[in-house]
Amino acid sequence: MAVVLFTLFFSTFVFFEMLEQSFLLIDKELEHMARVLVEEMEKTYRKKGGYDVSQMTFSPDNYWIKVTSRDGKPLYQSRITRFTDILPKRKNSYMVEKTIPRDQIWLEQDEHDEVFFRVKIIEARLGNSPIMVHIAKPIEKIEEEVEELLLFFAISLGFCTLIIIFVSYKLAGKIIAPVSAITKLSREISEKSLDKRIPLGKTRDELYHLSSSLNKMFDRLQFSFLRQKEFIGNASHELKSPITRLLLFQEDMLVNQEHSPAAQTLLMKQLDTTRRMSQLVKQLLDLSRLEHQETLNREQVDLAALMNQVLDDYAELFSAKNIQLDCRMDEPLRFSGDSEKLFRLFINLIDNSIRYNLEERGCVSVKGWKKNENIVLEVSNTGPGIPEKDIDRIFEQFYRVEKSRAIVHGGSGLGLAIAKKIVQLHEGTIQSCNTSDQRVKITVLFPVSS
Secondary structure: OHHHHHHHHHHHHHHHHHHHHHHHHHHHHHHHHHHHHHHHHHHHHHHHOOOOOOOOOOOHHHOEEEEEEOOOOEEEEOHHHHOOOOOOOOOOEEEEEEEOOOOOOOOOOOOOOEEEEEEEEEEEEEOOEEEEEEEEEEOHHHHHHHHHHHHHHHHHHHHHHHHHHHHHHHHHHHHHHHHHHHHHHHHHOOOOOOOOOOOOOOOOOHHHHHHHHHHHHHHHHHHHHHHHHHHHHHHHHHHHHHHHHHHHHHHHHHHHOOOOHHHHHHHHHHHHHHHHHHHHHHHHHHHHHHHHOOOOOOEEEEHHHHHHHHHHHOHHHHHHOOOEEEEEEOOOOEEEEOHHHHHHHHHHHHHHHHHOOOOOOOEEEEEEEEEOOEEEEEEEEEOOOOOHHHHHHOOOOOOOOOHHHHHHHOOOOOHHHHHHHHHHHOOOEEEEEEOOOOEEEEEEEEEOOO
C-alpha cells in the first residue's frame, strides 16, 4: 500500500510539474509576442503616424490580441477578437474556455466547438503612454494532448499498481511461506500424530530457532502423552487381577459363610465398592485401548438392529426401575463401522440415560434416522438436566456434574468419554443439550461417507 501511494504521489507530482512547465513556456511565448508587437506598433507609428503590424515576422491573427490605452481606448485588435471576447481578470495569466463555431474560424475546436485559451495580461509603454496588452493563444491541441497524457498516466499508474501488487504478493508469500508451513504442520500435529516434526531450514535464522523450539516442545509432549497412556494401561491391567480375586472372595464370603447382620451389611458395602472399582478398571482399559487404536474393523452394520439388541439386554432394568421406553428407529440404518465398538457406544448411552433418569416414572427416548448424507441418533431421558456451564464438559474423562449423585448412581465419569472416543474414531460428532420438555438429549451424527 505504501508503494502504491508513493507511486500515485510521484506520478501526480510529475504530471502537474510537466503541465506547469508547459504553461510557463506558453507564457514566455505570449510575453515575447506582446513585446514584439508593441515594438512594431511604436516603429510604424513613428514612421507612418499609424499602427501597421502587417510586416511582423509572425501573424498576429494567430492570437487573440487586444491593445488598449490606460483609459480603455482600443489601439489594436487581432482578427480573432471579432469572433469572441475575453474578459480580463485580475490575474496576470489564466485559462479560459470559449465557444467559437468552426465554420467562422478554425482554431482546432473539439466536436462541441469549444476552445481553450491561455491568456496573459502585460503592461507596456507605447511611446510615453502606458498601455495594456491582452494576448491569448488557442491551446485546444495542447489541451487534447494534456488529456491524452493524463489518460496515459492513469493507465500507466493502474498497470504499475497491478505489477506492484502482484510482486508484493509474491514476495510476501515467499517471506511468510515458512511461517505458514510451520502453522499448518503445528495444526496437523495431534495426539495421533505427535511423531511429526517441523522440518528445519538450511539457514539458522529466527524461523530455524522457532522450528527447533517447537520440535523440542513436541518431543516433551509426546513423551508425557505416551507415559500417561502407558501408566493408565499398565495400572489398569495390574489392578484387574487383584480386584477380580477380591470380588470373588467377597462374593464367596457372602454366599458360603454366616455373618451377623452388621457384618453382612458391611460386606455388602465393600462388595459394592469393589464392583465399582472393577467397573472403573474395565472402563480405563477400554479407554486406553481406544486411545492407542487408530484403525477400525469396519463392516456393514445395521445401527437400528444393534440398538434394538442393546435395548433388549436392558429390558429387565427398564422394567425394574419403572422407566418407559420410546424407541423410534428407522430400519435399516446401514453404516460402515466397527460393530463391537458401536455396540459399546450404545451400551454407554443407554446405561447413562437409565442411571441418571427420574427415580419414579422416568422415560427414555431413542430415535434414529438418515438425514442427507448423515445418520442421526438421539438418546434422551427425563431428569434434572445439566447446568449450562457443564454441558460441554460431560464428555471429559472423570468429569461428573454432581460428585455425590455420581457416587450414589455408581458413575465413574468415563462412560461418555468412551462414547465420545468411539464416535470420533468413526469420524462422527456427539453433543448434549437440555430440551424444552425437561429432558437431557445426547445427539450422535455419523457421516455415511465415512
